[in-house]
Amino acid sequence: MAVEVLRFDNIGMRYGVGPEILRDVSFGLEQGSFHFLTGSSGAGKTTLLKLMYLSHRPSRGLVHVFGKDISVTPRASLPALRRRIGVVFQDFRLLDHLTAVQNVALPLVVSGLKDDKLDQHVRELLTWVGLADRLDAKPSTLSGGQQQRVAIARAVINRPRLLLADEPTGNVDNEIAVRLMYLFEELNKMGTTVVIATHNDDLISQFRHPVLQLSSGELIQLPPRWQRGR
């Protein structure tokens, strides 16, 4: 039986006393799997991702991450779990006072791994995503697409076991989008479990990966698009 890096059982989520954003969501992500997460605006994709990267706790149900039940995991143990999850935020969340290199190196600094060799690795990764000439640029001087690539490089720099990306190709042209998807696939081949939240149906159809579809807070698991036909 394949190891699950993440499991949601009957998850419900509401903010305060508002309506339930997610209802009875249950699914598991096997190690090394690759999923697209899709759904219309307001369907709950970002909320589901927040629960997956341990930003929030669910209102009800059980979350297991890397085999640990989050509801009984001590707060002090959560940072170690978070360090194994890479996240590409929809709004990038780059730190304006840091350069592109420094932003990408941040997870390494937080993990206490930063050294000169890793700095070289950071520069190579940024070069690979097409930012060789913007290594020392501040985010405010970068275009939306360039910022997105810095955010992606930051999410993958420490080879996370689980990579979650919220609309990672939303601000780049199709050529760069496909190039970034190949980066995610490379990581996936090395064992990283990947979930890409996207609206881009064309992108989904180009890759043979199963889809998690959210509809009004409920989750439907679909087989890869090529098995369903278009």
Added chain:
Amino acid sequence: MVFLGSLTAAFAVIANHSLRSWDNQLTGRLTIQIPPLENGADSARLDQALETIRGVPGVATADVIEPATVSALLEPWIGTLPADADLPMPHLIDVAVNDPHDFKSTDLAEALATVVPGASVDDHRIFLVGLIKLAGTVRALAIITVVIIGMSAVAAVVFATRSGLAIHAPTIELLHLMGAPDAYIASLFQRHALLLGLRGSLLGALVAAVALASIARLATEIDTALLPDLAVRPLDVLIILAVPVTAVLLVMATARLTVLRSLVRMA
């Protein structure tokens, strides 16, 4: 705040010295006054008094104050006396006791009363008690003021740190989600607070040192009999230096605890 705290600590130290000095004077020394005799048989009476005084348990020394010294003490009130002035002058005996806190001046007065009627024992209480009370109050107020300044500093740091947390909330949330432990995030604020605290404390301590040196210099130009002892001893320097050091530690600890308490509210 370090400037105010250092100055106040210095005043507390000075008040403490005065208090101890006056307290020792009050309890450690006495003056015996023997009224002059009309028939001039003072010498034998004085010897008898000295013998009695030295026989009282607890008395360390008893010495007759020279008539010339007595005249000099009276000079501000009666002017310079001519050499042949036949003014009946009281005899004064300066008495030092071994253990000021264990000695009762009433025992000495009782012993003298039987041998030298009319002798009076002055333990300077009337003059010094008021001063001691004043110095004690000044010392207590100075200590309370240092505590209030410390509490104000803590409150200021708490508000400043909370503002910093609000301003840097997105950065903190990002570090939190990247898996930075609370202690790591708190250490960033703590380091920032340390640098600010060090800068402020150094400046405050320097200005306070200049102010204290100026006060001490001005005090040397005044009749020191009217002023408490302003000399700074090595231990005093340590006490006054403890203010900026404590301020820096307080700022660091407050910033760290404020951040840690705020981070606990995150998931």
